């Protein structure tokens with residue numbers, strides 16, 4: 001699986017934005033740039049998922065989503081990878097175990113939009129995720145309250161890092177999570193699929 005990883009050095013802090021990217025869009029780019037800046041990250045990787053285990057319908061073919069994501073990302077500190085397909089997992093807890101094994105000494109931070117924090121307690125072994133890597137959450141339209149009141153947020157309130165200290169997240173010891181109120185972009189893959197996907201360059 002190591003060959004599927006972007007170049008990285010031990011000691012660096014890598015933010016991981018896992019997603020279906022079906023299709024990728026400006027909201028993904030926006031939160032990625034904000035995460036790099038706000039969480040003190042050296043690098044940010046998009047992990048293009050083989051398929052979200054909680055979503056009932058499979059996404060477009062992985063090769064198509066990878067190509068669209070690569071065409072969209074043009075930032076010296078960002079990269080796109082299909083490492084989960086190489087590792088044979090679609091569960092984040094397992095992905096993190098595989099990544100730590102393949103890249104010892106690298107500090108990983110899991111990133112997500114606020115909609116995913118609201119559902120986080122439904123993920124497989126979710127407590128092992130937050131106990132093993134810092135988690136950075138980015139505001140998303142309509143999701144601020146549900147995320148902050150979610151079971152995961154309540155259970156881990158003792159591990160909450162205030163937004164004013166967000167730049168410390170990358171080097172914090174887990175469990176630690178932070179919620180940042182970045183300027184919001186009301187855009188989603190669902191809306192783009194409903195429009196036929198042309199804005200994001202998705203083949204129809």
Ligand SMILES: Nc1ncnc2c1ncn2[C@@H]1O[C@H](COP(=O)(O)OP(=O)(O)OP(=O)(O)O)[C@@H](O)[C@H]1O
Nearest residue numbers: 019020021027112113116139140185187188189190
């Ligand atoms: N506009 C946005 N603002 C904040 N976070 C976002 C935004 N779009 C996507 N994200 C986050 O990026 C990650 C990957 O998202 P994903 O690929 O599922 O896109 P999506 O637009 O949420 O797709 P869908 O509408 O199909 O659920 C998730 O953690 C999601 O919360």
Ligand SMILES: O=C(O)c1ccc[n+]([C@@H]2O[C@H](COP(=O)([O-])O)[C@@H](O)[C@H]2O)c1
Nearest residue numbers: 018019020049052054091092093123124
């Ligand atoms: O591990 C799980 O149980 C799990 C459940 C739901 C979502 N995830 C991950 O969360 C990320 C965001 O998914 P999505 O479909 O909202 O883009 C993506 O990397 C998924 O694999 C992971």
